[in-house]
Amino acid sequence: MTAPTAYWADHAWLGGDAVSTGVLIEIEGDRIAAVHAGVERPAGAEGLRGVTLPGLANTHSHAFQRALRGRTHRAGGSFWTWREDMYAVADRLEPDACYALARAVYAEMALAGVACVGEFHYVHHGPGGIPYADPNTLGEAHIAAAEDAGIRITLLDACYLAGGIDTALQGAQLRFGDADADAWGARAAALRETPVARVGAAIHSVRAVPADQLATVAGWARDRAAPLHVHLSEQVAENEACLAAYGRTPAQLLDEHGALGPHACAVHATHPAGGDVARIGDSLTTVCLCPTTERDLADGIGPARALATAGAPLALGSDSHAVVDLFEEARAVELDERLATGLRGHWRAAELLHAAGAAGHAALGWPDAGRLEAGALADLVTVGLDSVRLAGAQPTTLLESVVFAAGGADVREVVVGGRRVVAGGRHALIDDVPGALAAAVTAVTA
Ligand SMILES: [Zn+2]
Numbered sequence: 001m002t003a004p005t006a007y008w009a010d011h012a013w014l015g016g017d018a019v020s021t022g023v024l025i026e027i028e029g030d031r032i033a034a035v036h037a038g039v040e041r042p043a044g045a046e047g048l049r050g051v052t053l054p055g056l057a058n059t060h061s062h063a064f065q066r067a068l069r070g071r072t073h074r075a076g077g078s079f080w081t082w083r084e085d086m087y088a089v090a091d092r093l094e095p096d097a098c099y100a101l102a103r104a105v106y107a108e109m110a111l112a113g114v115a116c117v118g119e120f121h122y123v124h125h126g127p128g129g130i131p132y133a134d135p136n137t138l139g140e141a142h143i144a145a146a147e148d149a150g151i152r153i154t155l156l157d158a159c160y161l162a163g164g165i166d167t168a169l170q171g172a173q174l175r176f177g178d179a180d181a182d183a184w185g186a187r188a189a190a191l192r193e194t195p196v197a198r199v200g201a202a203i204h205s206v207r208a209v210p211a212d213q214l215a216t217v218a219g220w221a222r223d224r225a226a227p228l229h230v231h232l233s234e235q236v237a238e239n240e241a242c243l244a245a246y247g248r249t250p251a252q253l254l255d256e257h258g259a260l261g262p263h264a265c266a267v268h269a270t271h272p273a274g275g276d277v278a279r280i281g282d283s284l285t286t287v288c289l290c291p292t293t294e295r296d297l298a299d300g301i302g303p304a305r306a307l308a309t310a311g312a313p314l315a316l317g318s319d320s321h322a323v324v325d326l327f328e329e330a331r332a333v334e335l336d337e338r339l340a341t342g343l344r345g346h347w348r349a350a351e352l353l354h355a356a357g358a359a360g361h362a363a364l365g366w367p368d369a370g371r372l373e374a375g376a377l378a379d380l381v382t383v384g385l386d387s388v389r390l391a392g393a394q395p396t397t398l399l400e401s402v403v404f405a406a407g408g409a410d411v412r413e414v415v416v417g418g419r420r421v422v423a424g425g426r427h428a429l430i431d432d433v434p435g436a437l438a439a440a441v442t443a444v445t446a
Pocket of ligand 1 (some may be wrong): 267
């Protein structure tokens with residue numbers, strides 16, 4: 001039995017639209033044992049100065065794409081030209097480089113308050129598509145990387161069988177492919193879970209998984225009560241190709257094959273068409289928006305409010321890691337909606353924080369994370385209020401200040417599952433995170 005640890009936060013968000021003051025949080029092992037608000041700091045409790053939040057969940061990540069940051073902004077181009085740049089990096093990933101890059105990226109996430117990552121993993125095999133001796137070498141590298149960076153992971157092993165509808169895999173895509181959905185499922189079933197790592201399923205997209213294979217992947221996830229994630233309608237061209245081939249929208253096709261529902265998470269959902277908003281909402285499928293990537297790739301602005309009103313929980317991810325900052329993702333949901341509608345005030349700060357935390361954890365298969373309450377996983381994130389960004393924040397609107405003005409750099413303290421991962425703004429397990437990132441990026445791009 002681990003000795004209880006006590007933290008005393010001068011402000012903490014316990015749910016609702018305001019923060020509480022003087023909050024004692026007692027931890028036993030990896031769980032919160034008790035939370036008491038409005039109390040004096042007891043002797044022996046460690047102080048957390050600022051606003052303490054539950055741990056954030058980065059629901060959609062492709063760790064290796066961090067290597068593309070800043071390198072794809074030439075004149076012209078589109079999602080599809082960016083994809084060629086991405087394939088060039090994907091083709092250079094070897095197990096050691098993959099691990100080093102993922103570990104550094106997950107450390108960057110920890111510094112920004114992320115307690116759990118959903119790694120949507122599709123580079124499975126060696127160059128030319130030749131499997132490694134252990135065919136899950138790269139997936140396991142991500143699990144090890146998260147553990148070594150101090151955060152939890154849900155490895156969403158992606159089925160990726162085709163280069164497009166009725167198009168064979170080619171080039172770098174050969175590394176993504178399994179023979180069929182059954183072969184994918186047999187491989188993914190060999191991935192091992194740990195107390196800090198879950199395994200889930202992913203359908204890369206309706207472009208990459210033929211219709212007659214979708215139900216196999218959906219069934220694999222259902223049989224294991226595992227999360228099932230899928231890229232959905234990120235581009236209008238995907239809708240057009242799906243309609244031309246199947247006479248259905250991507251969401252309709254997924255729904256018909258059992259791939260929507262409370263365990264499912266549709267990533268992007270930027271261009272739902274026809275009755276898709278109601279279909280996604282009625283099925284209680286989580287929608288994961290990745291606003292900084294969606295703007296980076298010129299995808300468009302997804303109808304987040306309409307999807308949520310229809311019933312879809314909202315989660316958030318930094319996807320390509322053009323930016324790793326869940327506060328930026330959260331406020332972008334509201335601010336993009338303002339640009340699209342000419343109106344303000346679509347989302348409350350508390351709703352956006354819920355998306356960045358509890359909703360994401362739930363979509364990753366950790367329903368007992370993302371809340372500061374007894375019994376929950378002991379994940380704490382303290383945002384300092386002493387930076388130029390937050391100095392002068394009003395006590396009555398601290399939640400709004402955090403959502404609309406904080407950055408990942410304001411995160412001072414992070415506890416994940418009871419373990420101190422960030423202390424005083426520094427990673428407690430990895431000394432030089434920028435150095436680790438620089439070396440890992442250079443290894444796959446130089
Ligand atoms: Zn993605």
